[in-house]
Amino acid sequence: MIQRTDIIWLAEVDSTNRFALDNFRWFESGTMIAASAQSAGYGTKGRAWLSPPDVNVYASLVLRDFPFPVHSAARIGSLAVLRVLRMHEPGLPLSVKWPNDILCGHKKIAGVLCETRDNGLVIGIGININMDREAALRASSNATSLFIETGKRQPDVGIFVSELRNTALDLLEQARSKGDSELYEEWKSENYLSGRSVSIRCPDQNTVSGLVVDFSPDGAIILVENPSGNIVEIRSGDLLGY
Structure with missing residues (x-):
């Protein structure tokens, strides 16, 4: 069983993911x-993640000997965010946006x-909690926070x-005992893009447009192409419109 008491709190770090990866061998699964602030937080493809002090969640979970593919870890992280936010605000219109964002309505509230590292991986999670509108706009025109959505700090x-840690570990234990197909179905049911028309720029720089009809177990988005x-x-790819 994984111990559930190990949370390392840092006042500031360049990135919780980078810190976890650089020191991976020293940490138990x-x-x-977690950090109060990040000086060089990053998201997918190294994009900067604005990380002002004391207002948001910046955290990374170390998992050794992870028995599933990386896309299963991303599902665990996304579902953990949904469950935790719903504990606090059950009425929020939350959803997952492929490949790795959490939306509230049409705006991004988490990522x-x-x-991967050695025989395991790190799940990095950022959630905008008490960020105000001005800071959110600096992050992205499409960003929001729990405070913006509810008016409550x-x-x-x-x-x-x-x-988040306890919920993610619960989900991992569920996957280990029952397989990860249930998590796949839950993640798929939460996806914002289902039934929507999208345009995606692929790694080869070609753009594909079509209607989202499904998501494969290995994390692919499935389109009927126009x-x-x-x-x-x-x-993998960048969503250009949805």
């Missing part, structure tokens, strides 16, 4: 690295980034870190 951002009607599976 289940260790959570998940999984990176959370007195203790740290409680979200503890809840105008050909071909079925296309895309495993």
Whole structure:
């Protein structure tokens, strides 16, 4: 069993994911690295993640000997964020946006980034908790926070870190005991893009447009391409419109 008491709190770090990866060999599986601020936070493809002090969750969960593919870890992170936010605000219109964002309505409230190291991986999670509108606009025109959505400031951002860790480890134990197909179905049912028309720029710089009809177990988004009607599976890319 993974110990559930190991949370390492840092006042500031360049990035909790980078810190976890650089020191991976020293951490037990289940260790959570959390920081009050990040000086060089990053998301997918190294994009900067604005990380002002004392207002948001910046955390990374270390998992050794992870028995599933990386996309399963991303599902665990995304579902953990959904469950924890719903504990606090059950009425929020939350969803997952492929490949790694959490939306509230049409705006991004959180992100998940999984990176591998040696025989395991790190699940990085950023959630905008008490960020105000001005700071959110500096982050992105499409960013929001729990405070912006509810008008309520959370007195203790740290409680979200503890809840995220416990929820993610619960999901991991569920996957280990039953397989990860249930998590796949739950993640798929939460996806914002289902039934929507999207445009995606693929790694080869070609753009594919079509209707989202499904998501594969390995994390690919499945489109009916316009105008050909071909079925296309895309495993990575940038959403240009949705």
